[in-house]
Amino acid sequence: MDRPTTDRRSFLASALAAGAYAALAKSPAARAAQEEPPRRLPPAKVSRDRVIRTVVGLRPYRPEGFVLTNERLGEKVVVHNYGHGGGGVSLSWGVAQMAAEQARNLEDKSLAVLGCGVIGLSTARVLQRRGKAVTVYTRELPPETTSNVAGALWYPTHVYEQGKVNATFMERYGLACRLAHREFQSYVGPEYGVRWMETYTFGSGPLGRELAGGPELYPETRFYSDAQRSFGFPFVRQFTSLMIEPQTYLRALLRDFYAAGGRVVVKELKTREEVAGLPERVVFNCTGLGARALFGDQGMASMRGQIEVLLPQPELDYGYLANSLYMFPRADGVILGGTFEAGNWSMDADEATTKRIIEGNAQIAKGLKNSRQ
């Protein structure tokens, strides 16, 4: 019997997709994956009664990408370093080094950093390593910052909107990714809560080599065809990235900052005039979402994220991404995501979102439990 046209189209589309996938599957890494069967992944125990907290955070998102520029403010120079969206933890060391480079010709020994999230702390540490005396001015300290809410997988995603950034931005983004990825490797170990982690992308359609920041930053990338049987999803990509435990990591960075002679002043700066009144002549603005009000950046939006945290499950040694859902195992709980809501400024937990996150991740866990390797 002849198929209706629409069926033929979707048949053709999936045949083409399968062809593209087959081509990809001929890469050396994919061949290695075919030789080596996937291991059995222990499923997360996902249920409402294992939820220990629901957390909401507002990502400092700029569709036009993060800001790394110098601005004159009377006698002062302000080096802006904010607006890193859903990838601020990942990019932190890279943009910190780039911000410090922007100020390399300034002779001042004492510098100010505004903000004590991951961007402010990394920037402060890079400046200290260059022999500067740094004072951090901040409204909140860890664990009260947005940086503490992050997942945090090294995966610099949701950092800009396609079509709103130019080639120069993409070059800087690429450089920030490479610098940060290299620097984070010096922090691997329990002291900083950083480790390498096997990560999977589960897809209902074919998955390409594109990974946030560039495929070369993800060793051991593999593709599994015939994946339904093993993972409960038809298309699966495996890669290795760094997992950062924000509570441990930020605490350790703050300790390093103090140990190197850093000073913290807990203070909210409300206007440019207040910034202009600080004793330091060079000021690094790392206020994240706070830059919108403080420096009048209307291009800065919020991208709301809600996560559900389950009781820790030490046997989970991998993480996954599946569209907007994700799972990252941490010492302080199993992180289930998530939401990426641009323009939503609500800090209230949303019950419908909780339900979607729990049910969606429970479905994935069920697929893994029923899988056969």
Ligand SMILES: Cc1cc2nc3c(=O)[nH]c(=O)nc-3n(C[C@H](O)[C@H](O)[C@H](O)COP(=O)(O)OP(=O)(O)OC[C@H]3O[C@@H](n4cnc5c(N)ncnc54)[C@H](O)[C@@H]3O)c2cc1C
């Ligand atoms: C749910 C969720 C999951 C995420 N997951 C990941 C992930 O897996 N990987 C990843 O790389 N990133 C992730 N992110 C993104 C990441 O958390 C942010 O990009 C990053 O934390 C931004 O860091 P920041 O230092 O700029 O901002 P913040 O952490 O918000 O720090 C800003 C600092 O500035 C201070 N401040 C603000 N305004 C003023 C003012 N007027 N005066 C004085 N001080 C001020 C604040 O008190 C704070 O100390 C996630 C975010 C969320 C919400």
